[in-house]
Amino acid sequence: MQRIATGELRLVELSRHYGDFVAVDGIDLDVPAGSFFALLGPSGCGKTTTLRMVAGLEEPSAGRIMLGADDITNTRAHQRRVNTVFQSYALFPHLSIIDNVGFGLRRLKVADWKSKAMEALAMVKLADRANQRPRQLSGGMQQRVALARAIVNRPEILLLDEPLGALDLKLRREMQIELKRIQSEVGITFIHVTHDQEEAMTMADTVAVMRDGHIEQLGAPAELYDRPATAFVANFLGKSNLIPIELIEPGVAVITAVTPGVKIPVAPQTIPATISEGLHLGIRPEKVHLASGGVQDDRPQLVGQVSDVSFTGVSTDYLVRLEWGQEFTLTQPNDGTSRARLGERVTLTWDPKQAFVVGAD
Ligand SMILES: Nc1ncnc2c1ncn2[C@@H]1O[C@H](COP(=O)(O)OP(=O)(O)OP(=O)(O)O)[C@@H](O)[C@H]1O
Numbered sequence: 001m002q003r004i005a006t007g008e009l010r011l012v013e014l015s016r017h018y019g020d021f022v023a024v025d026g027i028d029l030d031v032p033a034g035s036f037f038a039l040l041g042p043s044g045c046g047k048t049t050t051l052r053m054v055a056g057l058e059e060p061s062a063g064r065i066m067l068g069a070d071d072i073t074n075t076r077a078h079q080r081r082v083n084t085v086f087q088s089y090a091l092f093p094h095l096s097i098i099d100n101v102g103f104g105l106r107r108l109k110v111a112d113w114k115s116k117a118m119e120a121l122a123m124v125k126l127a128d129r130a131n132q133r134p135r136q137l138s139g140g141m142q143q144r145v146a147l148a149r150a151i152v153n154r155p156e157i158l159l160l161d162e163p164l165g166a167l168d169l170k171l172r173r174e175m176q177i178e179l180k181r182i183q184s185e186v187g188i189t190f191i192h193v194t195h196d197q198e199e200a201m202t203m204a205d206t207v208a209v210m211r212d213g214h215i216e217q218l219g220a221p222a223e224l225y226d227r228p229a230t231a232f233v234a235n236f237l238g239k240s241n242l243i244p245i246e247l248i249e250p251g252v253a254v255i256t257a258v259t260p261g262v263k264i265p266v267a268p269q270t271i272p273a274t275i276s277e278g279l280h281l282g283i284r285p286e287k288v289h290l291a292s293g294g295v296q297d298d299r300p301q302l303v304g305q306v307s308d309v310s311f312t313g314v315s316t317d318y319l320v321r322l323e324w325g326q327e328f329t330l331t332q333p334n335d336g337t338s339r340a341r342l343g344e345r346v347t348l349t350w351d352p353k354q355a356f357v358v359g360a361d
């Protein structure tokens with residue numbers, strides 16, 4: 001008998017329409033059991049709608065949802081081995097922390113509900129708060145209680161819809177690390193929805209970038225960052241400099257933003273096989289260097305004038321205005337090497353293998 005790992009989630013051509021509007025547009029997705037998976041995308045791209053369909057709170061217009069070997073598309077919400085944590089913790093204010101966590105188990109008349117709830121509270125490091133009320137806890141602690149409540153009955157999948165959205169930045173960073181630790185300890189599949197790219201990249205094994213109801217690209221964080229498939233993904237996951245180019249021979253492109261075009265080396269392995277029109281060369285700000293002295297022949301070389309210098313502590317950000325008016329962003333570490341001044345003419349270079357090529361958006 002073929003065994004499909006429990007906790008593995010598969011979405012097959014899953015769609016949700018509201019009248020003529022397509023909120024989720026035929027998503028195909030495999031989330032391996034035990035992984036930390038992030039759904040990342042701008043507001044309105046369909047993240048919550050997708051989660052709600054997995055939770056059974058929203059009926060798909062088409063497609064199927066598989067959990068392990070089971071088709072759960074038509075299974076009622078409370079019968080799915082799936083729990084959800086929302087941005088608002090929704091704890092019962094009049095119940096103690098332990099009673100909040102054990103609430104569901106108690107209702108199901110689970111005999112050892114108390115020890116199970118204590119175990120879940122220990123997992124989120126709040127065992128010593130078991131007898132307090134929610135209002136005696138900070139926002140971050142309350143969110144950890146909500147998490148304990150969601151894992152206490154050991155679901156196969158935990159859905160997290162912007163669970164850190166209400167927390168301030170410092171607490172948010174702390175909770176990101178906590179959530180990662182808890183996920184690796186309990187081994188439950190986590191599907192984490194966020195529109196914060198840094199949050200998705202620091203936490204998840206795999207990130208799916210969503211746009212207008214579909215998945216634009218899926219991969220490990222470093223893969224998406226270093227080799228975005230589209231300009232949208234490149235811009236959504238951090239900053240990048242995009243220059244319009246045309247390929248003229250293997251390994252050589254010409255910059256079309258200026259006449260006559262400027263030749264520039266492009267590493268063949270960075271060129272996608274499927275796109276030929278509207279090509280843009282992309283370079284991340286930290287991959288661009290200020291060239292002091294000569295630049296090797298096989299390296300790109302662009303000349304411009306420094307139009308802004310911002311010191312940020314660990315690094316300095318520069319804007320450099322190129323010949324055709326485009327402003328290039330670059331970040332240089334403050335490692336004691338020389339810096340450029342405002343108004344200075346500088347030469348920019350980079351390793352062609354660290355650039356990428358995408359089609360027009
Ligand atoms: N019940 C509904 N009726 C009509 N349209 C809806 C309904 N629910 C969601 N939508 C629409 O579907 C689209 C996707 O909504 P969804 O809540 O999934 O977005 P999201 O990616 O979670 O966004 P956010 O980051 O703002 O939470 C939006 O344009 C929204 O207006």
Ligand SMILES: [Mg+2]
Pocket residue numbers: 047048049
């Ligand atoms: Mg949402």
